[in-house]
Amino acid sequence: MRLRAALFVWASLALPLGCTALAGLDDDYVLGEGGQSAGPTSSSTTTGTGGGSTTTSSSTSGSGGAGGGGQDGGTVSGPCEGLPGPTMVDLGAFCMDSTEVSNAQYLAFLEVGLQPQVFTNDPAYCSFNTSFVPSTWPAPAGHDDHPVMWVDWCDAHAYCEWAGKRLCSAVDAGGTGPFDGFDNPATSEWMYVCSGSGAQAYSFGSSGDGTVCNIAETGIGDTTVVGTMPSCAGVNAPFSQVLDLSGGVHEWTAECTGYTGADDTCAFRGGSFMHDLNGARCTVPDAAPRSATWSDGGFRCCADKLAPD
Numbered sequence: 416m417r418l419r420a421a422l423f424v425w426a427s428l429a430l431p432l433g434c435t436a437l438a439g440l441d442d443d444y445v446l447g448e449g450g451q452s453a454g455p456t457s458s459s460t461t462t463g464t465g466g467g468s469t470t471t472s473s474s475t476s477g478s479g480g481a482g483g484g485g486q487d488g489g490t491v492s493g494p495c496e497g498l499p500g501p502t503m504v505d506l507g508a509f510c511m512d513s514t515e516v517s518n519a520q521y522l523a524f525l526e527v528g529l530q531p532q533v534f535t536n537d538p539a540y541c542s543f544n545t546s547f548v549p550s551t552w553p554a555p556a557g558h559d560d561h562p563v564m565w566v567d568w569c570d571a572h573a574y575c576e577w578a579g580k581r582l583c584s585a586v587d588a589g590g591t592g593p594f595d596g597f598d599n600p601a602t603s604e605w606m607y608v609c610s611g612s613g614a615q616a617y618s619f620g621s622s623g624d625g626t627v628c629n630i631a632e633t634g635i636g637d638t639t640v641v642g643t644m645p646s647c648a649g650v651n652a653p654f655s656q657v658l659d660l661s662g663g664v665h666e667w668t669a670e671c672t673g674y675t676g677a678d679d680t681c682a683f684r685g686g687s688f689m690h691d692l693n694g695a696r697c698t699v700p701d702a703a704p705r706s707a708t709w710s711d712g713g714f715r716c717c718a719d720k721l722a723p724d
């Protein structure tokens with residue numbers, strides 16, 4: 416297993432907890448108004464199966480659902496092959512998971528039994544996180560290959576590190592970058608891919624009704640098996656191999672305001688099955704405390720390309 420430690424040197428730009436309107440960013444979208452979801456908050460209560468209910472605790476117990484399925488061990492030819500989790504897409508400067516991480520893939524990580532703060536790549540600012548088990552777990556029956564949800568930022572970070580990957584962050588910066596660059600395709604990996612290098616508003620293009628993706632207008636009202644909406648992908652190669660950036664579940668990124676602990680604000684991207692087309696734009700400036708988890712929030716990983724042996 417290749418483990419690659421991310422280097423975090425971002426400046427702290429303290430924002431209020433539950434920050435919803437990010438000054439200077441796409442302010443016609445306000446968290447919770449992109450659709451039916453109330454979005455994440457810093458409340459201390461949890462559970463629920465929909466409606467965007469959230470929690471900042473991630474220490475509930477659970478034994479996990481059934482294993483198997485998903486795209487574990489998927490390979491591509493190139494420098495990012497053979498890593499756990501979704502098959503990766505070679506995007507030139509870096510690689511990105513082709514889909515969101517599924518429940519079965521996350522279960523494989525849990526079954527290894529790594530413990531927070533014992534796992535050597537778990538950073539000090541994640542010391543609040545006492546368990547990698549999602550705050551609502553196990554996943555519903557039949558959802559093995561649906562996106563994992565109810566994970567806080569540190570859960571997502573740990574999974575990616577275990578897989579030899581990292582959360583998607585800044586272009587050409589090896590996992591570091593300023594939070595305020597997250598809607599710029601020149602500085603944000605996630606934005607670069609979603610926008611097709613700045614060419615489009617949504618991951619699937621700049622026009623259409625968006626029902627090629629799992630958003631509110633599509634009417635599914637739940638997650639789907641990852642990667643099963645083939646038109647919810649970029650227009651041109653290699654972006655066309657990356658699925659479900661718009662809709663499905665929100666995706667944590669390593670675009671955070673600081674690196675101090677649970678209250679740092681981190682960006683999550685793309686809207687979800689609860690959000691309308693407006694909320695699925697690549698530029699939507701959603702963000703939440705690092706400790707937040709919610710009913711339509713998951714993640715995918717990126718990776719630095721390794722030099723050929």
Ligand SMILES: [Ca+2]
Binds near residue numbers: 663
């Ligand atoms: Ca998504």
